[in-house]
Amino acid sequence: xxxxxxxxxxxxxxxxxxxxxxxxxxxxxxxxxxxxxxxxxxxxxxxxxxxxxxxxxxxxxxxxxxxxxxxxxxxxxxxxxxxxxxxxxxxxxxxxxxxxxxxxxxxxxxxxxxxxxxxxxxxxxxxxxxxxxxxxxxxxxxxxxxxxxxxxxxxxxxxxxxxxxxxxxxxxx
Amino acid sequence: xxxxxxxxxxxxxxxxxxxxxxxxxxxxxxxxxxxxxxxxxxxxxxxxxxxxxxxxxxxxxxxxxxxxxxxxxxxxxxxxxxxxxxxxxxxxxxxxxxxxxxxxxxxxxxxxxxxxxxxxxxxxxxxxxxxxxxxxxxxxxxxxxxxxxxxxxxxxxxxxxxxxxxxxxxxxxxxxxxxxxxxxxxxxxxxxxxxxxxxx
Numbered sequence: 001x002x003x004x005x006x007x008x009x010x011x012x013x014x015x016x017x018x019x020x021x022x023x024x025x026x027x028x029x030x031x032x033x034x035x036x037x038x039x040x041x042x043x044x045x046x047x048x049x050x051x052x053x054x055x056x057x058x059x060x061x062x063x064x065x066x067x068x069x070x071x072x073x074x075x076x077x078x079x080x081x082x083x084x085x086x087x088x089x090x091x092x093x094x095x096x097x098x099x100x101x102x103x104x105x106x107x108x109x110x111x112x113x114x115x116x117x118x119x120x121x122x123x124x125x126x127x128x129x130x131x132x133x134x135x136x137x138x139x140x141x142x143x144x145x146x147x148x149x150x151x152x153x154x155x156x157x158x159x160x161x162x163x164x165x166x167x168x169x170x171x172x173x
Numbered sequence: 174x175x176x177x178x179x180x181x182x183x184x185x186x187x188x189x190x191x192x193x194x195x196x197x198x199x200x201x202x203x204x205x206x207x208x209x210x211x212x213x214x215x216x217x218x219x220x221x222x223x224x225x226x227x228x229x230x231x232x233x234x235x236x237x238x239x240x241x242x243x244x245x246x247x248x249x250x251x252x253x254x255x256x257x258x259x260x261x262x263x264x265x266x267x268x269x270x271x272x273x274x275x276x277x278x279x280x281x282x283x284x285x286x287x288x289x290x291x292x293x294x295x296x297x298x299x300x301x302x303x304x305x306x307x308x309x310x311x312x313x314x315x316x317x318x319x320x321x322x323x324x325x326x327x328x329x330x331x332x333x334x335x336x337x338x339x340x341x342x343x344x345x346x347x348x349x350x351x352x353x354x355x356x357x358x359x360x361x362x363x364x365x366x367x368x369x370x371x372x373x
Contacts, residue, residue, distance in 0.1 A: 008228040011210035012235020018206065019236060020243035022199045026192055027180035028259040030203055032287035036304070040311035056318040074193045076290055078200020083294030085201070086208035097299040098215040098283065112215075112299045115282025116289075116306025117313060118274055123286065124314040125325055126271025127261045130285040133268075135233065137261050139240040141334040141346035144263030146353070151272025153230075156280040160222035163280050167219040 003090045019139055029136030031072035032079065033123035038067040056124075072132070100169045111166060179253035204291040213292040215283025215299055222280050224365040227358075234354040245347045255343055265328040282306070 006014075023029050041060045044051040045067070052058050060067035087093040099108040123129045126148050128136070134152070137145020181187045187195070210232055211217040220226035247253040279285055284292060284303045292300035314321070335346040 005211040005228070006206075006209045008210065008231035009235050011206060011228075012232045013239050015203075015206050015210070015232060016236040016239025017243065018199065018202050019240040020247075022203075023240075023244075023258050024179045024247070024253060025181050025187070025195055025199070027183040027257055030199075030287065032285070032290060033307075035290075036286060036307045037311045037314075040308050040315065044312070044315070051315075054315055054318060056322070057315055069193075071193065071196045074196035075200035075203070076287075078197040078202075079204035079207070079287060079290045080200075080294040081197075082201035082204020082206075083208045083213055083291030084204075085294075086205040086291075087213070087295035090208070092208070093296055095296040095298060098217075098297060099299070100216070108299055109302045112282045112284070112302040113306035113309070115278040115280075116284070116303040117310035118278030119282060119285060119303075120307040120310025121314050122271045122274035122278060124271075124311070125267045125321075126275060127264070127268075129275070129287065130233075131287045133261055135236060135240075136259070138237045138350065139244070140255070140258050140260040141241075141336065141343070141350060142260045142263065143333045143335060143338065144261060144265075144268050144330075146335075147263070147265060147268045148272040148275070151269050152276040152279065155273040155276025156222050157276075159277050160219075160280050163219070164223065167216055167283070168223055168225070 003092075016139075019135060023136075023139070026071055028071060029132070029139060030075065031128065031132035031136070032076055033120065033129040033132060034070070034072045035076040036120060037124065038070060038073055042067040100165060100167055102170070103166050108166060111163065177252065177254045177257075179247065180257055183254070183257040203287070204294060207288055207291040208295055212288045213295045213297065213300075215288075215292070215297070215303075218285075218288065219280060219283045224361075224368045227361050227365055230361055231358055234358045238351055238354050241347050241350055245343065248343060260332050260334070263330045263333050264326065265330065267325050267327065270324075 019029055038060055041057045044057060052061065097105060097108055126133050133145055134149050177184060182192045207213055211228055218229055221229045244255060248255050282303050284300055286307060289300040289303045293304060335349050336342055
């Protein structure tokens with residue numbers, strides 16, 4: 001028997017308290033995109049040292065021989081474990097893709113891949129994603145986080161009609 | 174001068190190793206809550222942009238209201254140094270461009286990096302494909318960095334907080350943040366009602 005999702009307001013109170021605790025302990029908040037930037041840099045440098053001449057890649061190796069000795073990287077490992085544990089106990093653990101029922105799996109994967117690449121690229125410009133820039137920045141009163149979040153929601157709403165078939169089950173209408 | 178206790182790591186109460194161990198623990202709780210609130214489903218996240226389900230902005234808004242309320246209470250009691258908390262600096266045009274691209278990628282893919290990691294933990298195959306795309310996007314940024322670094326580092330203002338815009342203090346930033354979050358959630362709920370396809 002699957003459990004229902006938490007009430008959104010309750011979820012926000014729990015998540016906000018955890019965000020506060022994270023800042024109070026580590027002096028930084030949640031993050032995720034940095035992990036994948038570091039993972040890519042680590043792989044590239046290990047396969048070819050000349051990548052260190054790229055100043056963006058090199059910035060990850062200033063304090064350590066490995067780009068992966070980093071708070072956000074360890075926290076991201078935890079996010080994976082946390083998602084697994086929660087789904088396991090809620091009866092929601094299963095291998096599948098999310099999409100509208102009639103939408104083709106191949107096209108779903110294509111958009112997931114291209115969208116992932118666009119999201120990754122954008123997080124380098126924005127110095128973070130919805131966690132590291134959005135949540136952390138808004139919680140610490142940063143002006144930049146609001147610029148980022150308003151731009152994000154505006155673009156998502158503007159482009160949403162193009163992807164309606166992927167997400168909306170027509171029989172629901 | 175009194176010594177502030179929090180944040181623990183910045184004030185030397187925590188070794189780097191202990192801090193990394195706690196990072197895993199905080200990550201586990203974060204991933205757990207993302208799954209419990211439905212954030213590990215790309216379709217559930219995308220529902221936001223069709224006004225079918227406003228759980229995502231509601232959770233984000235209440236998260237910020239809750240976290241900032243704790244901050245202000247603890248700062249008022251003199252228990253936490255808010256200036257020691259990491260805040261990303263502001264780069265105006267890179268953030269506008271980054272946000273617009275991020276929004277496009279998010280409605281296309283249905284995930285952001287954090288929700289995809291938790292989603293992968295629940296067995297979502299589209300989250301796995303998304304994260305492979307993320308690695309590709311990072312690679313693309315590195316090889317284009319020489320061309321893009323000029324723009325990426327433009328309009329740099331350093332750390333600016335809401336109060337810096339008009340010379341207020343943390344309390345004024347707090348009040349404005351609460352008004353913005355409550356305003357946004359109320360406005361979206363109104364739009365949902367008007368668009369008539371919301372059933373929640």
